[in-house]
Amino acid sequence: MRTAGWTTDELERLGGAEELRVASLRQDGTQRPYVRVWVVRAGEHLYIRSAYGPENPWFRRAMASGSGRVKAAGLEPAVSFERAGDEVMAAVDAAYHAKYDRYGARIVSTVVGPDTWPLTLRVVPRQE
Template sequence: MSDWTADDLTRIGAAEELQVSSTRADGSLRPYVTIWVVRVGDEIYIRSAYGSDNPWFVRATTSGTGRIRAGGVQKNVTFAAAAPEAHAAIDAAYHAKYDRYGPAIVGTVTGPNAEATTLRLVPRAD
């Protein structure tokens, strides 16, 4: 696995939305789904706004790999768990970036219920 470049982090972190696709068993990509994305330090995170039963989230966690597009960056990624101590900073990043949309929508990706649907995006070299 490789690290994000400074340019990747800046561009993805500044993007309003990210498109995520999981990998099928045959290696092909599923259709992209548009979601919110946040940067915390040198990490990129996404959360399912509609819980762990959301189809894109189920597919991502089942496959473990996929591809993202945001801010002009396209990368193959591994979907990894977030460290438990990262959740407060992830919540703060979502609030800072998206609070203008109102508490009802931001509440779907923040707080204790959102922690279980948090994925850390780890770039893959392949």
């Protein structure tokens, strides 16, 4: 069954992965190397955030290209990166807390709260 573009299996596997590898596409269409980031599922969507601000290279490249691939749990789908709307930020924060609080408040604070909201990308499946 497909939900918001993802199948239920894809949402569970990618959203349940400890880390997601993210690679954006260059202007010539070639893929950049993968970078590991935390991923959360909120509702029927997957989200990633830049833990180190808007100048984090992977985040800048994902924003500039808007497309790439993600890799985790035996999956490697083509995706689009879209800015997430304010209406999901509380749910995304809660998902990060639920999944990663075991690492401690100092680490989790890099990906939760109003300062991180503009750094939130929705990961959407894309046809190649």
